[in-house]
Each structure stands twice: as C-alpha cells, then as structure tokens.
Amino acid sequence: MSLNCLRFVSHSLKKPPSFHLSYLPSSSSSSSSTVIVAMSYSKELAAAKKAASLAARLCQKVQKALLQSDVQSKNDKSPVTVADYGSQALVSFVLQQEIPADFSLVAEEDSKDLRKDGAQETVERITKLVNDSITSDGSYNVTLSTEDVLKAIDSGRSEGGSQGRHWVLDPIDGTKGFLRGDQYAIALALLDGGKVVLGVLACPNLPLTSISAAGQLSPDNEVGCLFFAEVGGGTYMQPLDGSSAVKVQVTAVENPEEASFFESYEAAHSMHDLSSLIAQKLGVKAPPVRIDSQAKYGALSRGDGAIYLRFPHKGYREKIWDHAAGCIVVTEAGGVVTDAAGKPLDFSRGKYLDLDTGIIVTNQKLMPLLFNAVRESIKEKAASL
Numbered sequence: 001m002s003l004n005c006l007r008f009v010s011h012s013l014k015k016p017p018s019f020h021l022s023y024l025p026s027s028s029s030s031s032s033s034t035v036i037v038a039m040s041y042s043k044e045l046a047a048a049k050k051a052a053s054l055a056a057r058l059c060q061k062v063q064k065a066l067l068q069s070d071v072q073s074k075n076d077k078s079p080v081t082v083a084d085y086g087s088q089a090l091v092s093f094v095l096q097q098e099i100p101a102d103f104s105l106v107a108e109e110d111s112k113d114l115r116k117d118g119a120q121e122t123v124e125r126i127t128k129l130v131n132d133s134i135t136s137d138g139s140y141n142v143t144l145s146t147e148d149v150l151k152a153i154d155s156g157r158s159e160g161g162s163q164g165r166h167w168v169l170d171p172i173d174g175t176k177g178f179l180r181g182d183q184y185a186i187a188l189a190l191l192d193g194g195k196v197v198l199g200v201l202a203c204p205n206l207p208l209t210s211i212s213a214a215g216q217l218s219p220d221n222e223v224g225c226l227f228f229a230e231v232g233g234g235t236y237m238q239p240l241d242g243s244s245a246v247k248v249q250v251t252a253v254e255n256p257e258e259a260s261f262f263e264s265y266e267a268a269h270s271m272h273d274l275s276s277l278i279a280q281k282l283g284v285k286a287p288p289v290r291i292d293s294q295a296k297y298g299a300l301s302r303g304d305g306a307i308y309l310r311f312p313h314k315g316y317r318e319k320i321w322d323h324a325a326g327c328i329v330v331t332e333a334g335g336v337v338t339d340a341a342g343k344p345l346d347f348s349r350g351k352y353l354d355l356d357t358g359i360i361v362t363n364q365k366l367m368p369l370l371f372n373a374v375r376e377s378i379k380e381k382a383a384s385l
C-alpha cells in the first residue's frame with residue numbers, strides 16, 4: 001500500500017485540531033495505491049456548536065413560557081411544535097450561513113402542516129422566535145420572512161445516504177420531556193461518506209454535574225450542557241453559557257454490580273421489562289435511570305451511568321436523527337454503541353437505521369457481558385410469549 005498524498009484541510013481553532021485519517025481508493029492508474037486523507041471538521045464543528053446553542057436558547061425561552069402558563073394544558077402540543085420548528089429553522093439558517101457549500105440536511109420536521117389553512121399565526125410566532133434569536137446573537141444582519149422560515153425548515157428534506165456530506169438534525173429530541181419540563185436535547189451531527197464525523201448535543205436541562213445517584217449536585221444546581229465530539233478528537237462538554245470545555249470519558253466500571261443503566265422515560269419507546277431482565281442477568285443492583293432524549297448519551301459519555309438500553313416495541317423503525325449525535329458523543333468518549341446483534345449502527349442508508357431489535361451502549365469492558373445478557377434475555381422473552 002503506497003501513500004500518494006496527505007491533505008490537511010485548513011481550520012481555525014484555539015484547541016489543537018484533531019485529524020481523522022481515512023483511506024480512499026486512489027484515482028491513479030495503480031490499482032493497489034491508496035490515498036490517505038487527513039480531515040479536520042473544525043469549521044463544521046464550530047458552526048454546529050453555534051447552531052445548536054442558539055437553538056437551545058430558543059427552546060429554553062419557549063419551555064419557560066410553557067411552564068409558566070397555566071392556560072395551556074400539558075397535552076397542548078402547539079408550543080412544542082413552535083419550538084421544534086423554530087429550532088429546525090434556526091439551525092438550518094445558521095449552518096447555511098456558516099457552511100454554504102453543498103448544503104444537505106436530514107431533519108425531523110417539515111413545513112407541510114404549517115402551510116395548511118389556519119396555520120398562519122403559528123408560522124408568524126415561529127418567525128418571530130427565529131428572528132429574535134438571530135438579533136440577540138448579532139452575527140447576521142438579516143430578518144427572515146415567514147416564507148424564508150418555511151424554506152429553512154424544508155431544507156431538512158434531504159434523504160442522506162452513503163455519498164457526500166449531510167447534516168442530521170433532531171431540533172428537539174424528547175418532545176415529551178420538553179412538555180413535562182424535563183430533559184430534551186437539540187441533536188446535530190454531520191455524516192461524511194455515510195459515517196458520523198461530528199456530533200453536538202445541547203441539553204438545556206441537564207445538570208452540569210453527574211446525575212448518577214452518587215454524583216454531587218453542583219452548588220446552584222446549574223443546568224445546561226453542550227456535548228461535542230469530532231471523529232478521532234475525543235468528546236468534550238461545556239456549559240451552554242459558553243464557559244470552557246472539559247474532556248469527558250465514559251465510566252471505567254467493570255463490575256456490573258456497580259453499574260447503573262439508562263433507558264427511555266416513556267415505556268412506549270422502549271421495553272422496560274426486557275431491560276430489567278437484562279439488568280437482572282448482569283447483576284446490576286441500581287434501579288434504572290429514566291430520562292428523555294439523547295441526554296442519555298450525553299450523561300453516559302461523562303460516566304454518569306454505565307449502560308443505555310433501548311428496545312423499541314415491534315414494528316418501530318429508528319431514525320438516524322435520534323442517534324447520530326449521541327452515538328459519536330459516546331464512542332469518542334471511549335464507549336461502544338451497537339444494535340442487539342452487536343453490529344455498529346449504520347447511518348449510511350438514508351433516514352432510517354436498519355437494526356436488529358434494539359440499541360445497546362456501554363464501555364468496552366462491560367460490552368461482552370452486556371451482549372451475552374442481551375442475547376439470553378431476548379431468547380428468554382421470545383420463549384415466554
């Protein structure tokens with residue numbers, strides 16, 4: 001194997017950049033030759049952090065108003081919808097401003113319902129939220145029209161895939177948590193050639209210190225975390241208010257008796273009975289920690305818990321925006337993310353993840369034990385049906 005070329009992409013970062021080495025087939029006539037491309041995604045990462053942080057502020061504002069209002073019932077989805085759409089429009093706008101070339105976004109929401117009769121007032125509310133966010137940031141001297149906002153939302157209609165670069169966005173992950181005033185996340189990742197190369201998770205309600213039972217609460221119970229990871233560069237966490245970042249690592253726990261596990265808050269999203277069977281087989285003593293959204297991946301990346309188990313009910317198809325950012329945040333912190341057959345998640349097949357039964361996440365040491373417990377438990381559960 002010969003090394004034909006080494007290309008470094010320019011960057012601007014205070015922190016030393018990380019480079020991801022990828023082997024590409026050479027275009028030279030020799031079929032055995034290979035090109036090594038050293039990629040840095042620091043410009044894209046900076047744009048993603050900016051977009052997710054601004055969207056987090058927009059969501060915080062809407063959640064605060066929602067919780068203060070005693071008129072809106074908890075089942076009223078409209079404020080959530082406004083925040084989902086606003087977050088998606090804002091992230092799309094910021095990314096297109098910062099990285100205009102070959103823009104492609106795979107995102108959860110679209111403007112179909114907003115273009116129906118009677119939605120004009122909602123669209124105006126979203127537009128005001130987005131413009132207020134742009135104004136308060138101060139870096140872009142523009143005001144978006146309602147049509148600009150609808151177009152920004154619809155720019156998330158890309159199908160993704162294994163070729164080229166695609167942003168992947170969940171503008172609010174954990175909608176139900178958002179409604180309850182609990183955890184939610186703005187989850188943004190970048191795919192390059194079908195692989196996740198960077199991820200950002202803004203978790204506005206996640207405490208800055210550990211949420212594990214043994215963890216110390218920060219003095220003022222401060223909340224608001226921004227996790228970010230670039231392939232080959234590790235995972236970092238910083239407060240959403242912008243103060244400095246620290247490198248994070250998954251837990252080093254090797255004994256399952258000392259491990260704790262995360263799962264969905266909503267039982268409709270994951271089979272809690274299967275998780276408890278797995279935990280029992282492993283010898284896990286602590287009760288499950290149930291929190292909403294990809295905040296689970298963030299918390300796991302800094303060692304708050306050791307395991308994340310997710311087993312959707314039969315027929316549910318996982319979407320890439322529910323896992324792309326979380327996956328790289330955990331793997332760059334030293335963790336392992338696979339499906340229930342032990343295969344890495346494949347983000348290259350469009351909007352959906354094509355996986356076996358569920359998703360399991362833990363550190364390298366615990367994975368073999370966890371994997372065996374998962375296989376046995378799935379078999380046992382099937383036999384009992």
Ligand SMILES: Nc1ncnc2c1ncn2[C@@H]1O[C@H](COP(=O)(O)OS(=O)(=O)O)[C@@H](OP(=O)(O)O)[C@H]1O
Pocket residue numbers: 108170172173174175176177263264265266268269270291292293294312313316319322
């Ligand atoms: N039936 C079913 N099974 C599995 N997963 C589902 C299901 N329905 C929805 N979803 C997706 O779950 C996302 C929320 O993530 P979590 O399950 O981790 O959080 S929660 O505890 O439910 O709040 C949630 O993301 P958001 O829609 O962005 O909130 C959904 O994409």
Ligand SMILES: [Mg+2]
Pocket residue numbers: 170172173174321322
């Ligand atoms: Mg989601």
Ligand SMILES: [Mg+2]
Pocket residue numbers: 108170171172173174175
């Ligand atoms: Mg969502």
Ligand SMILES: [Mg+2]
Pocket residue numbers: 108175
């Ligand atoms: Mg949703």
